[in-house]
Amino acid sequence: MALAMINYFSRSLGKASSFHVVFPDEPEVPRPWGVYYLLHGLSDDHTIWMRRTSIERYVAGLPLVVVMPDGGRGWYTNAVEGFAHEDDLIRDVIGLVERTFPVRAERRGRAIGGLSMGGYGAVKIALKHHEMFASANSHSGALGFPRLDPETARERSPDFVRIFGESPRGGPEDPFAIVERIDHGRVPALRIDCGTDDFLIDQNREFHKHLESRHIPHEYREFPGGHDWAYWDLHVREAVAFHLKNLDLSRK
Secondary structure, three states, rough: EEEEEEEEOOOOEEEEEEEEEOOOOOOHHHHHHHEEEEEEEOOOOOOOHOOOOOOOHHHHOOOEEEEEEEEOOOOEEOOOOOHHHHHHHHHHHHHHHHOOEEEEOOHHHEEEEEHHHHHHHHHHHHHHHOOOEEEEEOOOOOHHHOOOOHHHHHHHOOHHHHHOOOOOOOOOHHHHHHHHHHOOOHHEEEEEEEEOOOOOOOHHHHHHHHHOOOOOOEEEEEEEEOOOHHHHHHHHHHHHHHHHHHHOOOOO
């Protein structure tokens, strides 16, 4: 596999940004490739998946590109006041990847996932843009973050109101609300997992029950572990396998 850091000008953010990308360098790997957009958490950046996991080794030999964008502390959301991180991913990052690499530039060629803030971002974006992604996964996702009361949310993320507004519960950035508004037949394949010692376990259990109550097919798993890289490095391997089952990587 080859590793590159792409520096680009994001028109959505109005500034320079970067992403890491791992892609096949073996000539025998068939094209076009699928793409797995892998999102980081609140306290990290686009370098962290390469620094803390063996993601490059886990996808070795696969017809799969892994793109790790920089979402800042923006919750992969177009802020009420501030940066448009959702547009950056959907328009700038995906657009540049699909103009640059020999990838399948359609729904059946795209997957998205992430951890914590990135787990929230992956599920939210995949539901909002369900025409773009075949599958999505969340590790230890903050899936109920927009549903917290503003005071509690501000303790965890001081920019909460600036990004989401005063009352985001039930709005366009709330995954619980999004699944009630879209055609359930177009929901991407979903996989959600969380450690039993993770402080976000209750949010994950609630979202799982919410999906069950709406009869939305999904995979849900709980494993021993907490909110840490030992857990994420282990379970990102299962996420890769999940996406490979749902992407169409044929040559057609």
